Amino acid sequence: MSMITMKNVYYQYPLEKEQVLKNINLSIEKGKVYGLVGHNDAGKTTLCNVIRGFIPSFYRGKLTGEIELDGKTIQEYSMGDLATRIGYSFQNPFTQISGVKETVFEEIAYGLENLGTAPEVIGEKVRELIAMFKLDALQEKNPFELSGGQKQRVALAAIIALDPEVIVIDEPTSQLDPQGTEEIFKIIDLMKKKGKTIILVEHKIDLIAAYVDEVIVMSQGEIKMIGKTSEVFTNKEVLTYGGQLPQVALLSLALQNAGITMPTIPITLVEAQQAIEKILSREV
Amino acid sequence: MTFLQLKDVSFTYPNGFQAVQHINMQFDLGESVAIIGQNGAGKTTTVKLMNALLKPTSGEVLINGENTSKFTTAQVSKKVGYVFQNPDDQIFHSDIYSEIAFGPKNQKLSASEVKEKALHAAELCGLTKWLEEHPYNLPYAMRKFITIAAVIAMDTDIIILDEPTAGQDRHATKLLVDLINHLTAQGKTVITITHDMEFVANHFNRVIVMAEKQVLRDANAREVFWDHELLGKSHLKQPYISQLAYSLNLNEPIITLDEMVSAIKRRINS
Numbered sequence: 001m002s003m004i005t006m007k008n009v010y011y012q013y014p015l016e017k018e019q020v021l022k023n024i025n026l027s028i029e030k031g032k033v034y035g036l037v038g039h040n041d042a043g044k045t046t047l048c049n050v051i052r053g054f055i056p057s058f059y060r061g062k063l064t065g066e067i068e069l070d071g072k073t074i075q076e077y078s079m080g081d082l083a084t085r086i087g088y089s090f091q092n093p094f095t096q097i098s099g100v101k102e103t104v105f106e107e108i109a110y111g112l113e114n115l116g117t118a119p120e121v122i123g124e125k126v127r128e129l130i131a132m133f134k135l136d137a138l139q140e141k142n143p144f145e146l147s148g149g150q151k152q153r154v155a156l157a158a159i160i161a162l163d164p165e166v167i168v169i170d171e172p173t174s175q176l177d178p179q180g181t182e183e184i185f186k187i188i189d190l191m192k193k194k195g196k197t198i199i200l201v202e203h204k205i206d207l208i209a210a211y212v213d214e215v216i217v218m219s220q221g222e223i224k225m226i227g228k229t230s231e232v233f234t235n236k237e238v239l240t241y242g243g244q245l246p247q248v249a250l251l252s253l254a255l256q257n258a259g260i261t262m263p264t265i266p267i268t269l270v271e272a273q274q275a276i277e278k279i280l281s282r283e284v
Numbered sequence: 285m286t287f288l289q290l291k292d293v294s295f296t297y298p299n300g301f302q303a304v305q306h307i308n309m310q311f312d313l314g315e316s317v318a319i320i321g322q323n324g325a326g327k328t329t330t331v332k333l334m335n336a337l338l339k340p341t342s343g344e345v346l347i348n349g350e351n352t353s354k355f356t357t358a359q360v361s362k363k364v365g366y367v368f369q370n371p372d373d374q375i376f377h378s379d380i381y382s383e384i385a386f387g388p389k390n391q392k393l394s395a396s397e398v399k400e401k402a403l404h405a406a407e408l409c410g411l412t413k414w415l416e417e418h419p420y421n422l423p424y425a426m427r428k429f430i431t432i433a434a435v436i437a438m439d440t441d442i443i444i445l446d447e448p449t450a451g452q453d454r455h456a457t458k459l460l461v462d463l464i465n466h467l468t469a470q471g472k473t474v475i476t477i478t479h480d481m482e483f484v485a486n487h488f489n490r491v492i493v494m495a496e497k498q499v500l501r502d503a504n505a506r507e508v509f510w511d512h513e514l515l516g517k518s519h520l521k522q523p524y525i526s527q528l529a530y531s532l533n534l535n536e537p538i539i540t541l542d543e544m545v546s547a548i549k550r551r552i553n554s
């Protein structure tokens with residue numbers, strides 16, 4: 001079932017000469033994880049802003065085309081309804097912190113308070129998130145007195161706390177160390193198992209390849225490719241759009257140039273390991 | 285010769301939290317060094333101590349052998365330029381050119397020198413066609429390049445980049461590599477904080493690893509990326525290619541794609 005549908009969507013920021021979204025046609029299925037990838041300024045964040053309704057209500061500009069959320073056009077929802085149904089984490093984690101709360105604990109509770117959740121429920125929920133995001137040691141700290149990566153974890157925890165059906169996350173791991181990054185991908189996987197629909201903007205292609213169901217490749221305001229992760233990342237066309245392929249796929253292309261052909265292009269470490277073991281044992 | 289040195293530096297934030305403890309580091313002119321390590325390890329705090337945005341609670345920061353405690357932050361910032369982790373902490377002009385020209389203007393250079401330095405920095409950072417735009421019309425990753433250009437325009441001996449790779453695409457990452465090479469070829473020292481292991485493995489020799497307020501290792505990239513205990517302690521991972529080499533039991537400390545291709549070729553031919 002389609003959770004979000006876009007038909008012939010175009011968008012132009014106010015005072016700008018060119019459209020930054022062109023002919024966007026897309027169906028986001030309920031319960032799936034989508035990786036939204038592409039070069040800098042491809043229009044990924046802009047597309048997220050359209051889905052969340054910040055465009056056109058906050059950014060203005062010229063938006064045309066049809067956008068539906070769960071069977072109803074997006075105009076039929078109030079901003080408040082959209083906020084509860086779609087959790088959105090901004091690209092820059094530094095702008096996500098509310099600025100009105102003095103501890104990490106309160107920061108995560110803030111959105112729930114705004115929704116009028118009962119205090120006992122809030123406490124329980126926040127403790128659950130603190131455990132999930134490994135924020136125990138930071139819960140009494142002032143959100144402004146955190147390192148960049150710590151702020152980013154708190155920002156994402158605050159969104160997940162609201163338990164939205166759709167989660168749009170714009171580069172949630174950009175400031176995270178490699179282990180922290182993998183933990184976030186595991187949390188995303190957990191959200192998927194809970195039935196959430198997730199749109200994830202990411203440059204960490206190797207992890208995208210291992211975790212998402214479908215990949216959307218954007219370039220210069222257009223969707224250039226869309227399909228199953230295994231189909232998109234085994235296609236070198238991604239590179240021509242300024243996108244990136246997983247390291248192991250790049251390895252198989254480099255091997256091919258050296259006259260060594262893998263039976264199939266791997267996109268995960270396990271696939272690569274199996275393929276190379278076969279080559280080395282001369283099974284192929 | 286050592287140009288910048290941190291000698292047994294510790295720092296406690298005003299709220300009483302000690303963020304770094306007994307840090308020792310030294311840098312020569314013309315070096316390119318990566319600092320990596322877990323979130324909250326103290327990387328940003330350490331580099332802010334280098335350009336006197338923060339002053340050590342104990343220990344010394346020396347530039348050319350002189351203790352920087354004698355100087356003002358403005359004086360130190362003529363030698364050490366720092367590009368903030370969050371570009372929005374640094375940007376305050378309404379067009380990109382003014383943002384980049386601000387540093388050299390402040391250094392009381394002639395109008396023509398200001399222009400030359402600003403335009404050169406903008407070009408290195410791929411911003412030439414955006415000079416009249418409002419900085420906030422550019423996406424986050426590109427705003428980072430505005431702040432890099434602003435620091436390059438100041439022509440300092442040391443340039444510190446705090447997570448320039450965050451959210452960058454392939455093209456921008458290549459631009460960063462070229463930029464770092466260009467600056468070090470001019471004899472400048474570039475210190476880069478990053479969480480991108482592929483970037484470090486492919487482009488850095490010297491790597492400093494931090495965890496829990498301290499420096500755990502100062503060594504070459506290959507040594508760092510094949511020390512599993514060290515990586516575990518500092519919440520790091522091997523580059524993907526090294527992980528693959530490890531799971532294949534190749535018994536070679538591979539850190540780049542080219543090395544992997546050669547290793548496989550050798551095994552097939554033998």
Ligand SMILES: Nc1ncnc2c1ncn2[C@@H]1O[C@H](COP(=O)(O)OP(=O)(O)OP(=O)(O)O)[C@@H](O)[C@H]1O
Pocket residue numbers: 144145146147148149150175177297298299301302303321322323324325326327328329330369
């Ligand atoms: N202004 C502040 N006041 C108090 N404590 C702070 C402040 N800024 C940072 N800290 C704390 O100091 C420690 C080191 O922070 P720092 O920003 O140096 O880390 P980092 O290594 O740069 O991390 P990241 O990779 O997440 O950017 C962290 O535990 C952080 O919570």
Ligand SMILES: Nc1ncnc2c1ncn2[C@@H]1O[C@H](COP(=O)(O)OP(=O)(O)O)[C@@H](O)[C@H]1O
Pocket residue numbers: 013014016020038039040041042043044045046047420421422423424
């Ligand atoms: N507030 C804005 N006003 C005008 N142009 C903007 C604004 N925000 C983004 N843009 C432009 O829209 C294009 C797409 O940006 P964005 O969606 O942020 O890309 P991405 O997230 O893929 O890096 C870019 O060319 C950018 O300069």
Ligand SMILES: [Mg+2]
Pocket residue numbers: 044045046091170423424
């Ligand atoms: Mg973006």
Ligand SMILES: [Mg+2]
Pocket residue numbers: 147148149327328329369446
């Ligand atoms: Mg930092």
